[in-house]
Every structure is written in structure tokens, then in C-alpha cells.
Amino acid sequence: TNELDQLNFRISQFLLLSKKEIIGKEKTRFSMNHMIEEVLTFLYPSILDANVEIIKKIPEEYEIIGYQDEIRQVLINIVFNAVDVLSQYRDDPIIKIQSQKVNGTHLKLKIANNGPAIPDSMLQSIFEPFVTTKTLGTGLGLFVSKEIIEKHKGFLACSSVQDCTEFVILLPLAKEAPRPVTS
Numbered sequence: 001t002n003e004l005d006q007l008n009f010r011i012s013q014f015l016l017l018s019k020k021e022i023i024g025k026e027k028t029r030f031s032m033n034h035m036i037e038e039v040l041t042f043l044y045p046s047i048l049d050a051n052v053e054i055i056k057k058i059p060e061e062y063e064i065i066g067y068q069d070e071i072r073q074v075l076i077n078i079v080f081n082a083v084d085v086l087s088q089y090r091d092d093p094i095i096k097i098q099s100q101k102v103n104g105t106h107l108k109l110k111i112a113n114n115g116p117a118i119p120d121s122m123l124q125s126i127f128e129p130f131v132t133t134k135t136l137g138t139g140l141g142l143f144v145s146k147e148i149i150e151k152h153k154g155f156l157a158c159s160s161v162q163d164c165t166e167f168v169i170l171l172p173l174a175k176e177a178p179r180p181v182t183s
Contacts, residue, residue, distance in 0.1 A: 027067060029065050030065075031061060032107060033062060033099075035071060036056070039076050039079060040079070043080055046083050046084075047095075052082075052083055053092075053093065053094045055094060055095070055097070056096075056098075057097070058097065062107045063174040064171055064172070065172075066171070070148045070152075074148050078167045081142075082165070085113065086114070089115050090115060093114065094113065095111065095113045096113075106171060106173060107169075107170070112166040112167075113165055116163075117160050117161050117163075117165065118165055127143055127156070127158075128143060149169055152172075155168075
């Protein structure tokens with residue numbers, strides 16, 4: 001649809017802008033749960049348009065320290081790419097978002113969709129610059145996303161089989177503030 005192309009273009013532009021470091025930008029402590037809600041709200045028109053069902057399993061509150069606008073960008077990228085693909089391939093599109101704590105130190109966020117498998121050859125190069133499966137994509141999305149996650153001392157990976165493409169983001173959790181010791 002033309003609307004999707006326009007949004008895609010806007011997101012690509014936004015991406016290029018967010019690439020340029022904003023001077024004096026500071027890391028903040030923020031809720032990942034809140035961030036996910038924000039992204040889903042931002043993308044709600046296209047989620048609705050593509051009739052995507054969102055299934056969330058986010059058992060508890062997770063906090064991260066980092067650049068909110070950059071992490072938001074990564075989530076927008078991954079979710080929007082999924083919506084884009086699903087709008088073309090599925091009558092019953094589903095995006096599942098799950099989070100869990102790993103080793104008490106990291107947040108593992110999985111964003112999966114029931115779209116077609118990404119071919120293995122493509123999967124190898126999906127995070128390289130200018131690789132895109134979209135006719136109108138810039139191919140910067142996942143490359144920039146991986147750069148952002150790694151800059152946050154995290155890890156971004158993708159696995160894909162028929163009816164399940166899953167992006168996994170691993171990020172260090174904000175450390176708990178030490179609690180006063182009471183005897």
C-alpha cells in the first residue's frame with residue numbers, strides 16, 4: 001500500500017537522522033515494558049491496517065540504561081518490518097513479543113512473527129548494510145539496529161523457519177540500586 005511505503009520512507013529518513021550522534025545526549029534508565037508499549041502505539045495504524053494480532057508475554061518490569069531513542073528505533077524497525085512482511089503474506093498475521101530475565105543480569109527480548117522463512121543465504125547477510133528484502137527498503141534498518149544493540153553491550157540475532165521468524169535482543173539490565181541492610 002502507498003501508506004506503508006510512505007511510512008517506510010519516513011522511518012528510513014528518521015533512521016538516517018538518528019544515525020547522527022546528538023551532542024550531549026545522555027543515557028537514561030528506562031522501562032523496557034513502557035518502551036514496547038510506546039512502539040506499539042506508534043505503529044498502531046499499520047498494525048491495524050495489516051490486521052496483525054499482537055501477543056505479549058512480558059511477565060515483569062525490566063529496566064535498561066541506554067539511549068531511549070536508539071532502542072526505540074530498533075524496536076520500531078523490527079516490529080515494522082514484521083508488519084510489512086505479514087501484510088503481504090498472511091491472512092492471520094501474528095507478532096509475539098516475549099521477555100525474560102537471563103542469569104539475573106540480562107533482558108532477553110524475543111520478537112517473532114508467523115511470516116515466511118527468510119532463506120538461509122539471506123539470513124547470513126541480513127545484518128549487513130544495504131541488504132534488504134523489501135522493494136523500497138533502505139537496507140539500513142537491521143544493520144543500524146545491530147550497531148545500536150552492540151553499542152549498548154547487547155546482542156541481536158535472527159532465526160527463521162517457515163511460519164516463524166524470530167529476532168532475539170539481549171541487553172544488560174539496569175543494576176538494582178543497593179537496598180539498605182536491615183538487621
